[in-house]
Amino acid sequence: MATDTDGPIGGGETETERDRSGNAVVNWMENLSEAAYAYLLLLPAFALLTLIAFYPLIMTFIMSLREDRTRGAEPLGGFVGIDNYVDILTGNARVARQFMDISVSASFPFLELGVPLLQQALFVTLGFAVISVFFETVIGFGQAYVLDQDFRGRRWVRVAIILPWAVPIVIQGMIFFLLFQPEVGFGSDLMQWLGIFGPNPLADSQDAFIIILVADIWKSAAFMALLILAGLQSVDRSLYDVARVAGASPWQRFKMITLPLVMPALLVAMLFRTMDAMRVYGLIESTAGCTTVPSLTCLVVEAMFGGTRIFATAAAVAFATALVIGLIISVYVFFFRDTEGGLY
Amino acid sequence: MFDDNDSAREDDGVRGTDGDGDDNGDSDGVPEHWKRTREMTDGGQPADESRSGILTEDTEAELDRGPFQQWVADSISNPERVYRSMFYTATIFFLFTTLFPFYWLLMVALTPEGQQQDIILTPNGFNPGAFIEVFQVLPFHWYMFNSFVIATASTILVLVIGSLAGYAFGRLEFPGKTPLMLLVLIISFFPPAAFFIPLNDLFNTSFFLLEPITGDGTLYNTPGAMVLPLSAIFMPLAIFILTTFYAQIPDGLEDAARVEGTTRLGALFRVIIPLSAPGVATAGVLTFIAVYNEFFFSFLMTDGQPENWAPILEGILGYQGQYEVMYHLMAASSIIGVIPVAILVIVAQEKIVSGLTAGALKE
Amino acid sequence: MARVRLEHVTKRYEDVTAVDDISMEIEDGEFVTFVGPSGCGKSTTMETVAGLTRPTEGEVYIGDDNVTTLAPKDRGVAMVFQNIALFPHMDVFENISFGLRLRKYDDEEIQRRVEQAADIVQLEGMLDRMPDEMSGGQRQRVAIARAIVRNPDVFLMDEPLANLDAKLRVHMRTELQRLHRELDTTIIYVTHDQAEAMTMSDRIAVLNAGELQQIAPPLTCYNEPANRFVAGFIGSPSMNFAEGELVEDGVRTKNFHVDLDPGNVPGMTVGDAVTLGVRPEDVHLTTAADTVAQPTDPIDARSDVIEPMGDEMFVYLLLAEGAERSMEEDPSSSADQLLMSVTPDTPIEEGQNVDVVLDRSKIHLFETATGQALLHGITNLSGRDSGTTPTEADS
Amino acid sequence: MARVRLEHVTKRYEDVTAVDDISMEIEDGEFVTFVGPSGCGKSTTMETVAGLTRPTEGEVYIGDDNVTTLAPKDRGVAMVFQNIALFPHMDVFENISFGLRLRKYDDEEIQRRVEQAADIVQLEGMLDRMPDEMSGGQRQRVAIARAIVRNPDVFLMDEPLANLDAKLRVHMRTELQRLHRELDTTIIYVTHDQAEAMTMSDRIAVLNAGELQQIAPPLTCYNEPANRFVAGFIGSPSMNFAEGELVEDGVRTKNFHVDLDPGNVPGMTVGDAVTLGVRPEDVHLTTAADTVAQPTDPIDARSDVIEPMGDEMFVYLLLAEGAERSMEEDPSSSADQLLMSVTPDTPIEEGQNVDVVLDRSKIHLFETATGQALLHGITNLSGRDSGTTPTEADS
Amino acid sequence: VGRGREPNTVVMTGATDFEEILHTEEGEPSVQQALWDAGLDEDITVELQTVVSDSVQRMQDAQSTLQAGRAPPDIHMMDTGWTIPFILREQTTNLSEELPDDVVDRVEEEYLDEALEAARHPETDEIHGIPLFPDFGMMLYRQDLIEDVGYDTSDWGTEPPSWMEFAEAVADARSEHDLNYGFTTQAAAYEGLACCSFNEVMSTWGGGYFGGTENLFTAGDRPITVTDESVLDAIRMMRAFIHGDDDEHAHDDYPQISPSAIVQWSEEESLGPFTGGDAVAHRNWPFSIAEAGDEDVFGEDLGVMTQPYAVSEDEAEHEGVGGTAAALGGWNLTLSPYTDRSEQALEVLEAFTQEEVMLTIFELQGFLPPNLDLLDDADPDEIGPIARYVDQLQMAGENAVPRPVTDVWPEQSALMFQEIHAAYRGAKSPEGAMNDLADRLEQSETEVAEQHGD
Ligand SMILES: Nc1ncnc2c1ncn2[C@@H]1O[C@H](COP(=O)(O)OP(=O)(O)OP(=O)(O)O)[C@@H](O)[C@H]1O
Ligand SMILES: Nc1ncnc2c1ncn2[C@@H]1O[C@H](COP(=O)(O)OP(=O)(O)OP(=O)(O)O)[C@@H](O)[C@H]1O
Numbered sequence A: 001m002a003t004d005t006d007g008p009i010g011g012g013e014t015e016t017e018r019d020r021s022g023n024a025v026v027n028w029m030e031n032l033s034e035a036a037y038a039y040l041l042l043l044p045a046f047a048l049l050t051l052i053a054f055y056p057l058i059m060t061f062i063m064s065l066r067e068d069r070t071r072g073a074e075p076l077g078g079f080v081g082i083d084n085y086v087d088i089l090t091g092n093a094r095v096a097r098q099f100m101d102i103s104v105s106a107s108f109p110f111l112e113l114g115v116p117l118l119q120q121a122l123f124v125t126l127g128f129a130v131i132s133v134f135f136e137t138v139i140g141f142g143q144a145y146v147l148d149q150d151f152r153g154r155r156w157v158r159v160a161i162i163l164p165w166a167v168p169i170v171i172q173g174m175i176f177f178l179l180f181q182p183e184v185g186f187g188s189d190l191m192q193w194l195g196i197f198g199p200n201p202l203a204d205s206q207d208a209f210i211i212i213l214v215a216d217i218w219k220s221a222a223f224m225a226l227l228i229l230a231g232l233q234s235v236d237r238s239l240y241d242v243a244r245v246a247g248a249s250p251w252q253r254f255k256m257i258t259l260p261l262v263m264p265a266l267l268v269a270m271l272f273r274t275m276d277a278m279r280v281y282g283l284i285e286s287t288a289g290c291t292t293v294p295s296l297t298c299l300v301v302e303a304m305f306g307g308t309r310i311f312a313t314a315a316a317v318a319f320a321t322a323l324v325i326g327l328i329i330s331v332y333v334f335f336f337r338d339t340e341g342g343l344y
Numbered sequence B: 001m002f003d004d005n006d007s008a009r010e011d012d013g014v015r016g017t018d019g020d021g022d023d024n025g026d027s028d029g030v031p032e033h034w035k036r037t038r039e040m041t042d043g044g045q046p047a048d049e050s051r052s053g054i055l056t057e058d059t060e061a062e063l064d065r066g067p068f069q070q071w072v073a074d075s076i077s078n079p080e081r082v083y084r085s086m087f088y089t090a091t092i093f094f095l096f097t098t099l100f101p102f103y104w105l106l107m108v109a110l111t112p113e114g115q116q117q118d119i120i121l122t123p124n125g126f127n128p129g130a131f132i133e134v135f136q137v138l139p140f141h142w143y144m145f146n147s148f149v150i151a152t153a154s155t156i157l158v159l160v161i162g163s164l165a166g167y168a169f170g171r172l173e174f175p176g177k178t179p180l181m182l183l184v185l186i187i188s189f190f191p192p193a194a195f196f197i198p199l200n201d202l203f204n205t206s207f208f209l210l211e212p213i214t215g216d217g218t219l220y221n222t223p224g225a226m227v228l229p230l231s232a233i234f235m236p237l238a239i240f241i242l243t244t245f246y247a248q249i250p251d252g253l254e255d256a257a258r259v260e261g262t263t264r265l266g267a268l269f270r271v272i273i274p275l276s277a278p279g280v281a282t283a284g285v286l287t288f289i290a291v292y293n294e295f296f297f298s299f300l301m302t303d304g305q306p307e308n309w310a311p312i313l314e315g316i317l318g319y320q321g322q323y324e325v326m327y328h329l330m331a332a333s334s335i336i337g338v339i340p341v342a343i344l345v346i347v348a349q350e351k352i353v354s355g356l357t358a359g360a361l362k363e
Numbered sequence C, D: 001m002a003r004v005r006l007e008h009v010t011k012r013y014e015d016v017t018a019v020d021d022i023s024m025e026i027e028d029g030e031f032v033t034f035v036g037p038s039g040c041g042k043s044t045t046m047e048t049v050a051g052l053t054r055p056t057e058g059e060v061y062i063g064d065d066n067v068t069t070l071a072p073k074d075r076g077v078a079m080v081f082q083n084i085a086l087f088p089h090m091d092v093f094e095n096i097s098f099g100l101r102l103r104k105y106d107d108e109e110i111q112r113r114v115e116q117a118a119d120i121v122q123l124e125g126m127l128d129r130m131p132d133e134m135s136g137g138q139r140q141r142v143a144i145a146r147a148i149v150r151n152p153d154v155f156l157m158d159e160p161l162a163n164l165d166a167k168l169r170v171h172m173r174t175e176l177q178r179l180h181r182e183l184d185t186t187i188i189y190v191t192h193d194q195a196e197a198m199t200m201s202d203r204i205a206v207l208n209a210g211e212l213q214q215i216a217p218p219l220t221c222y223n224e225p226a227n228r229f230v231a232g233f234i235g236s237p238s239m240n241f242a243e244g245e246l247v248e249d250g251v252r253t254k255n256f257h258v259d260l261d262p263g264n265v266p267g268m269t270v271g272d273a274v275t276l277g278v279r280p281e282d283v284h285l286t287t288a289a290d291t292v293a294q295p296t297d298p299i300d301a302r303s304d305v306i307e308p309m310g311d312e313m314f315v316y317l318l319l320a321e322g323a324e325r326s327m328e329e330d331p332s333s334s335a336d337q338l339l340m341s342v343t344p345d346t347p348i349e350e351g352q353n354v355d356v357v358l359d360r361s362k363i364h365l366f367e368t369a370t371g372q373a374l375l376h377g378i379t380n381l382s383g384r385d386s387g388t389t390p391t392e393a394d395s
Numbered sequence E: 001v002g003r004g005r006e007p008n009t010v011v012m013t014g015a016t017d018f019e020e021i022l023h024t025e026e027g028e029p030s031v032q033q034a035l036w037d038a039g040l041d042e043d044i045t046v047e048l049q050t051v052v053s054d055s056v057q058r059m060q061d062a063q064s065t066l067q068a069g070r071a072p073p074d075i076h077m078m079d080t081g082w083t084i085p086f087i088l089r090e091q092t093t094n095l096s097e098e099l100p101d102d103v104v105d106r107v108e109e110e111y112l113d114e115a116l117e118a119a120r121h122p123e124t125d126e127i128h129g130i131p132l133f134p135d136f137g138m139m140l141y142r143q144d145l146i147e148d149v150g151y152d153t154s155d156w157g158t159e160p161p162s163w164m165e166f167a168e169a170v171a172d173a174r175s176e177h178d179l180n181y182g183f184t185t186q187a188a189a190y191e192g193l194a195c196c197s198f199n200e201v202m203s204t205w206g207g208g209y210f211g212g213t214e215n216l217f218t219a220g221d222r223p224i225t226v227t228d229e230s231v232l233d234a235i236r237m238m239r240a241f242i243h244g245d246d247d248e249h250a251h252d253d254y255p256q257i258s259p260s261a262i263v264q265w266s267e268e269e270s271l272g273p274f275t276g277g278d279a280v281a282h283r284n285w286p287f288s289i290a291e292a293g294d295e296d297v298f299g300e301d302l303g304v305m306t307q308p309y310a311v312s313e314d315e316a317e318h319e320g321v322g323g324t325a326a327a328l329g330g331w332n333l334t335l336s337p338y339t340d341r342s343e344q345a346l347e348v349l350e351a352f353t354q355e356e357v358m359l360t361i362f363e364l365q366g367f368l369p370p371n372l373d374l375l376d377d378a379d380p381d382e383i384g385p386i387a388r389y390v391d392q393l394q395m396a397g398e399n400a401v402p403r404p405v406t407d408v409w410p411e412q413s414a415l416m417f418q419e420i421h422a423a424y425r426g427a428k429s430p431e432g433a434m435n436d437l438a439d440r441l442e443q444s445e446t447e448v449a450e451q452h453g454d
């Protein structure tokens, strides 16, 4: 090692001389307390969200408290408080499909359906969300596991698996519409032959519900797979070494290391998939239609864009939908509580 | 369950010659460096040894004992084979299920107009011209370009703003964290329609400040009218993803960066983000594709003209007539619109991941 | 300019007080080593200096500035982390040059400095490896290079040599000392290696349970430990302790007696509980007692286990008849046990009965209750009874 | 039952051969320590035993089984990892009990064992902490507990005590030895701490650049190193080397001459280049030469730097007139320099001219070209010239 | 379009089919040229803002545009089915006021009344939209096949047969020629079912949603007549067509002639099987005549007529229903109240009322002129197969059945097609479905009444 005159490393200047010229903003930011710094970082996000999301929501909420006006320049009437919400829950809203239509009866099962369950937006939506998210999670995990391997052509398999996610909803709808359109696709014949579907699956609530489920799982499992894959890739590989030496079988490694470490990502994926599934609309509209499979968002969209100007009702339905989703989501929030890197 | 180990990976080079590449180790004659190169092109990541993947040779005592004695015997002596074959079965299954609808879509595209009956596994006639007609009927490339710009802009906006928020939520302690996080989440409870009426008013209001930029001072018919709401709507997902991944980076690395001379923000961009590369890239991919394919605002925030930033959706819907639908064109246009994006996104993602984790910080 | 001063620094986590009211002043250019048991707060104290942890209470000064709230990057410190903390996404060159690149040094300068640093830590030719392709020791060397390449005012090094082999360690030790001398930087150092602490430091700060026990030059800590903790902690193998009582004519412990005028033990009176301490190398066979100026009376013992170490040999002595060597406890703190260090060619065998003497000038006396040192050396010469009375610890 | 045998094990990475054709046999119940410079392949060798790395060539046997392709979990090994690798999502209890839970031990048993293990590593009361709330040493202790709780046939420990303070280290050392004795497990151990290697091991395996240099009991390695590398590596501070030449009447190096009958040096003839090695503790002041049975002729020297270490003192001697102490190189390998270790009370001052002698019975002779040991001790008694001729290294 | 546009450019909305003919290659006839020829200031050019073809999406588009007070477009092309809601929301301009009197008079006089009706303000009767072209639900049939099995179809064009005769003829033809389908129509759950395909059937049975034609355009206080026997019979007949005798709710007299798949068919899906030769008869809009009447398809063998009927006009309980029928569709042009160049736009609208323009549009793209008298004037060479069916189209004009468009029509039509669909599929009995529908309509009507009562 040559001993150079300036000292063993570099020039004679010490770094503070060079360094303390940082500008005022940076210094100000560096000296903020942790909380103040956090708020500063959140500012851009919340500024955008306030303008583009919270402000419209508040306006929409106010809208939901007013009266519908189908004629005249003014789109809304006077304030009616929560009347619109009451109408929704009592089946008196001006929407074509029922939000919920159940009454309590004296005989078993003590609930009486006004219209079949699959004609009630709430239950269609809940059923759809639960079933689709379940299958998407399982399949997504499988796909992520495959993609986490190193193998020749992995990139192309990854492209293949992500492809459905890249398909616009209209096209997704079109594919499954055509597949089960007896004239065009063979899906309808096949399923009928298997005895699963009736002759007009797209016009039958039950068959159409299954078609929509399959279509959604086909597309959205990729979403799950991508997120889970990212989670898998972030796991410190040396932990697997430890576990292997400790005697964990592949399944145990999965259960005790992979799963808990991927759990935060998995929960995020499931959380957002659930919310998405609870808002399903485009897929239904482009396959079986909202009449056959009415979802909550169907009601919102039809109220808002149905041509009859019932904005107040639409707004109220939107908020009621959000409320339902919020209730379901609180289950997740409860889970997040215990997860590292989740909400806490 | 699949598992993997070093040699399993090395065997990739010889897969296809025979199934039990287990004990032939290096005697397969494939030069070491060659295999290495191939691994690199496949995975894009150096296959370091500590990254034990998933397929391993672990013996599973509880293997199924079926009637195929020979097979079972083989499997027991060489359980890796079972994992391998399970792995292949799964891969093929996934490939089939995801790709079949595309194949079928391709068949629809190839079937001449008006003959879309009883397409099963082959097209009804053969009309590859649809892929050209798509561009003749509408300037489909324009729509693609618009969508591309909008999606790129939204993705960047979401990742930057979302990263700041994700960092705050994931790595800092402050009062009100949980309520604020829930507040972000609440946005995703609402169907997009819930935002529409006020936003429609807002974007059609003329703002003096915007006049030099947009001409009439409104955001309608500009990319902004889509980028802003789409960013806002997909922001919660990105924030949650980023929060999750940022939270997992050990404090020590951030500390090291700060002592080395980064600002707090610098540590985020130089260490936290690169180390969360899989998460960041995933958030980016999800946002990009979601925006690219978004239906609601894409449809309502422009007048549908390609020169007014109408996105791909308007293009696809353009093939839909009042009383007839040009299914073959819609199918063709979807394939054209989707496949390049999916490939681009994946390639970009790999680049991003390797870029973030490798050279990105060179200046 | 790069004096470091801690004033009543305290760091509390929810249920642990990691650092408890530590004050110290480290001179510009001084080399101070923190030692102390695992979990005693060394790393945490360092982090308050680096600015990574904000103290719950107290202030940190670097130079004349109160830097308590200053960002790490503005403190002019470089740090080697205990957990190494290499950036896994950068190769060695990028890791080392990270700080320089941040400061926008030009490429040539960076290249030159990195090469120099890599040279010091013997990493030439590995500059394009990724951290996960290196062995533990190689990684640690990268971490060291990353710190020294920057020429900071203050170096903070948290066990920088822990994963290195003895030879490289000696080399690095020399290099660090040279750096220290030539750059005149202040260095705060954490190590578990006594040799390192003894040879490199201007002063050693001994911490225990978050509290500063003593800060003094190495030999002072070794020869005049401020309290029983320091006495037991510094020196390897550890000092032998025997609890006893001050009696009329000296100190009596369970197995032996040492003459002493109790009046010379400051603040103590006959009957008070005291602890006697003696280092293994100050225990001698009676046969070799002639080299000891002031031996104690011979003590009966039986050699138990003998550990040859190459350059020395440890002999575990059992004092009481029928005593067993205790494995559970620290050998040096059992009353029935005495550890002796002798030259490897000493003719002694396991199980042999031997008589030993202690070097009176090297005996330490502690108050059992508080652990405070009372006397260092009980040379009974000419009225003045003690060699040294402990100076109040510098802290 | 738990013999470990490596047969021609080689591990190559792209451009590095981490382990190069290593064969060794470790007896059931033996405690073998791997030492060697950083990056020499210690961890990699261990990983081949654990099954984490599959050797590029060669075979690994545990007991009588060829386990080369066996999964780690079926090898009955437990391992403490150099990088600690605690599960971040589990608290201390869960980390320690991981292996037991996998094996479905019942809760009570788990509780009991974990507590015992925690006790050994002194982690009582921390069982519900998360890894990121602990200090470096505490984490390492968790990692140790995680391994010892499992009672395996073979323990693999990669620098388990690196982050621990001296006292705790001594304690852990004792504990591990006790475990070893009581459980009769085979232990393969990596350490950089010479004291650890010397005291704990049945045999030491010295590795360099992926090759096995010597595997032998500690004192054999110390006293009869197989080659210059081992000689320089084992012992701290390192052995002094002086390159020279075999002449008619002995060995002549640049600054001194040692009498010897060249005919007694096997395989060498006059004129061949040899290297003479002597440990610092075998360098004596002429004034103390009476304790040395067979001193060499006095050598003129000047003391340069004196490093007091507490229990001993290092004196750097310059042999040639006007020589400077070289800082860059390892002090022990410069021809003009000689390191001497003396007791701390030796009256010697820096800059003083002194005469020193070497202990002929402790002088080692190596072939300069290959580094192979030629002679250990050149006691010129009665025709037979050498103390020991090196046995072929066990490797 | 829009920004920085030429001062004399008028922007109107339209789908690609209209775009194709608005501007054409130099020298070729185009709508723009026709407008100029019809007296439009040569400085004024019309530009098209292309919108999607789907009517529902176009409505959403127009709604958000107008809700936001945005212009251009200056002229909106609006479906007859949803022009009135926009008029009622004051999102159109009163053309009776704005256009010169002579133009207004000409429109009043010459335009098909039913078409114009759907473009008037229901309360003031003032014109808010200029019909661009009307559409009629026509019955297409395979003349050759039906004649083959012994039916005389020669006068069906002018005097459509009864449903009974038609059904038997279709049934015979189908079995004779071994075709997959007999009669195909649209019965998916969508607007087209409520407004058109069922509306026609109901009308030919003498029924109506709200009694007779006098109640079509004012919601609030009108009878709800969907539970009338005539309406139920119409449904029963359809159920017989779809499900045949097995269905207890099917009309006993009618044979099974329609595939059950029609319950998921709208125009797009239903046309193919007919043109593909798989069906005997098919209900669709005039554009399909051009397709099916092409020489390559059926040519002369294609028969076209208005809908068969079951109850004659005289027997019908309500006014304006009964007898043959043709559902009315089509598009109107309205003037955006937010435009800043209404003068030019009015000139454009005025030009659209000129006969030459209508004829040009008809000839170029087959859009029927709103003045059906002009059908005879069109050059048969230009208009292709349609030329053969001019009489039938005129007849359709005479028997046009408009839908009851009011401000709440979209809402009501959703209820209607949902219930009708349920009844068609057999998920509900005709009575059950219509009772449910009546309830919901009642509710909707009262709300309107309440809202406008104050
Ligand atoms: N994944 C890898 N890719 C390439 N080289 C590697 C990899 N892992 C280890 N090496 C190299 O192999 C050699 C041996 O590494 P190993 O970890 O066994 O060393 P070690 O003896 O444990 O050293 P230390 O004492 O520093 O931990 C080193 O030179 C190291 O750089
Ligand atoms: N984030 C934390 N939360 C709670 N306790 C903590 C946290 N970090 C450190 N501690 C505790 O504070 C004490 C001091 O920790 P510190 O890391 O300073 O110890 P140390 O002296 O560096 O120990 P070692 O030599 O083992 O590295 C320890 O008991 C540790 O468990």
Ligand SMILES: [Mg+2]
Pocket (backbone or CB within 6 Å): C042, C043, C044, C082, C158, D135, D136, D137
């Ligand atoms: Mg520490």
Ligand SMILES: [Mg+2]
Pocket (backbone or CB within 6 Å): C135, C136, C137, D042, D043, D044, D082, D158
């Ligand atoms: Mg190692």
